[in-house]
Amino acid sequence: MQRRRFLQQAGTAAAAGALAAPARAESLPEVKWRLQSNFPKSLDLVHGSVVDLSKHLEAMTAGRFRVEVSANEEVVAGGQILDALRDGTVEACHADANSFVDRDPVFAFFGAMPFGLTPGQQEAWLRFGGGLQRLNEALKRHQVIGFPAGGTGVQMGGWFRRELKAVTDLAGLKLRAGGFNAAVLAKLGAVPQRLADRDVLAALGAGRIDGLESTGPYDDEKQGLYKAARYYFFPMGPGDGNQFILLVGRNAWTALPPAYRAAFGAACAAAGVELRARYDASNPRALRTLLANGVQLRPFPQEIARAGFLAADEVYAQTLAGNDAFRQIFSEWKAFRDEQVRAFGLAQARVQAFIHAAVVTPAPAARK
Secondary structure (H helix, E strand, C coil): HHHHHHHCCCCCCHHHHHCCCCCCCCHHHCCEEEEEEECCCCHHHHHHHHHHHHHHHHCCCCCCCEEEECCCCCCCCCHHHHHHHHHHHHHCCEEEEEHHHEEEEHHHHCCCCCCCHHHHHHHHHHHCHHHHHHHHHHHHHHEEEEEEEEEECCCEEEEECCCCCCCHHHCCCEEECCCHHHHEEEEEHCECCCCHHEEEEEHHHCCCCCCCCCCCHHHHHHCHHHHCCEEEEEECCCCCCEEEEEEEEEHHHHHCCCHHHHHHHHHHHHHHHHHHHHHHHHHHHHHHHHHHCCCEEECHHHHHHHHHHHHHHHHHHHHHHHHHHHHHHHHHHHHHHHHHHHHHCHHHHHHHHHHHHHHCCCCCCCCC
């Protein structure tokens, strides 16, 4: 019973193999869903991941369960998507985990918690640390069920029109940011701004904003952000990878046959793995292109990083006081994060730091 519930709610890549050649497909109903991505088609990797999901699902179900994919705001405005899921205007939505934090901070646990988990640790918490079950219990009040759907891999800190050297340099800066990241930056003196993706480059070039949080080199290079800001700072807040979420309306989910639920979960998992692999393959090449175009790569100064970490703790404390569901999940999430950080620091973090130094720093000439 426990294994069946896991497959229905979370989905695993392993299930994809079992469903690749569905038995008695002719006995299953034909189902067609509408899925709206919260991303434009120009962000080809992330938008393409839900197209891949649709293809996987169709293959698993012999074409009987199909998902029609639309791009950002082609059906409804992004701010109305939760309502559209509840009333059946669309059956599913693909979005950044940050997209709904203002509506309910619980959504951030899908992968938008500053100073949180690496992509691998995030998957571990959701799938085997009890996170996904707790989150979907909390999201019943929104009449949706959520699935992890991959991420961008490395997430840079952001683009800035001028160099940052101290916390005081953030004072008064107008920065495009959302979710908890915006709250953290506000505590550091910045002035968070809300802007649609299509307006960011023009606003940055005209000086209406001074910078913005970033997703990663591949998407940033495609959007041409380097044409309007030269300083590219790397991780301070989320830093471990931007995570995506796939939401399904509960009424639509309940109406699915169990075989389709398992297939959908498996398709989500497969598309998520493929998406992160594509970003991991594409980000280094894009970063090389950015540097060739004169981008100034900078690490966030330790003073700013430390101040951001402390500010995130303050933001979380304030949120705990006003949201029972967030408070209940946070204690488990934080315990998992802290244990992962301790274990990761013993070996993985050290070996990665060593390899980075060994590759980046030329070896001294051999003694004669």
